[in-house]
């Protein structure tokens with residue numbers, strides 16, 4: 001339902017682009033061809049008001065004995081949702097973790113730059129040059145993170161309201177009473193009904209969707225410029241997933257957040273993303289608007305991802321045929 005609705009909307013967008021000559025699709029084709037020829041990632045598409053700039057990022061694994069991300073470049077702009085898609089092992093998570101400074105032991109950035117560009121009230125930061133104190137000033141206040149399995153990021157022995165208060169007090173000057181009031185406000189703003197009740201609950205008393213909303217409340221509590229969501233809705237059932245995606249979209253629109261969203265699900269991309277980066281074997285092989293990439297994929301890897309989606313989603317095939325027809 002989610003996928004079909006989103007793809008119908010995309011069908012309209014592709015039809016409009018088609019009547020205007022679909023220049024973007026051609027650009028994507030050319031980028032994919034160039035990439036195939038020189039083995040490099042597709043060229044960076046500049047964001048209108050960039051918050052994050054990643055250029056030539058390389059990540060080594062196994063203590064430097066192998067490289068898994070080979071020169072990835074992209075930008076994410078204010079108020080923009082950029083999706084990272086690709087098959088398992090294509091380098092999405094290593095790329096995101098490089099932005100958050102949370103690479104696992106044995107993995108390290110081996111080249112390229114990662115910058116938070118700053119805005120009217122914030123300074124630019126070179127994210128490759130931060131020590132522990134530097135990361136504490138960035139992770140939370142400037143970059144919020146939401147992972148797939150909320151339960152494992154919440155402390156099981158502390159009520160969730162107190163966990164949010166702790167996050168707030170770590171990054172602000174709020175008194176305990178002020179932090180409590182702000183926590184209740186944040187719980188309300190992420191769509192948790194009866195915030196007072198939720199405040200006192202332990203993680204095991206919450207459903208998956210509620211726990212993910214709590215984690216999102218914690219992630220936005222520092223009022224970050226950039227939110228990173230790594231498979232944040234993958235573990236939720238379809239209806240709850242749609243609600244959480246709606247919440248992420250409204251947070252981006254209302255707060256002007258930049259959202260970098262990792263997903264293997266093209267339905268999520270079609271539903272939510274403004275722009276999509278397709279990863280394959282540690283490189284970006286295609287990028288463009290969601291309408292271009294899902295409606296008229298240029299790279300064989302993107303087509304394969306779409307084919308896989310056809311298998312999973314009944315009804316997808318008809319809508320996709322319509323999209324391909326409209327785009328050609």
Ligand SMILES: Nc1ncnc2c1ncn2[C@@H]1O[C@H](COP(=O)(O)OP(=O)(O)OP(=O)(O)O)[C@@H](O)[C@H]1O
Pocket residue numbers: 061062068086087088089090091092093094095104105106107264279
């Ligand atoms: N801690 C690690 N040690 C060694 N190799 C790793 C490590 N983490 C990732 N890799 C390797 O790097 C490559 C990219 O992995 P990454 O986790 O970024 O992929 P992904 O696209 O996020 O996949 P998934 O969708 O399954 O999460 C894979 O070959 C993976 O095996």
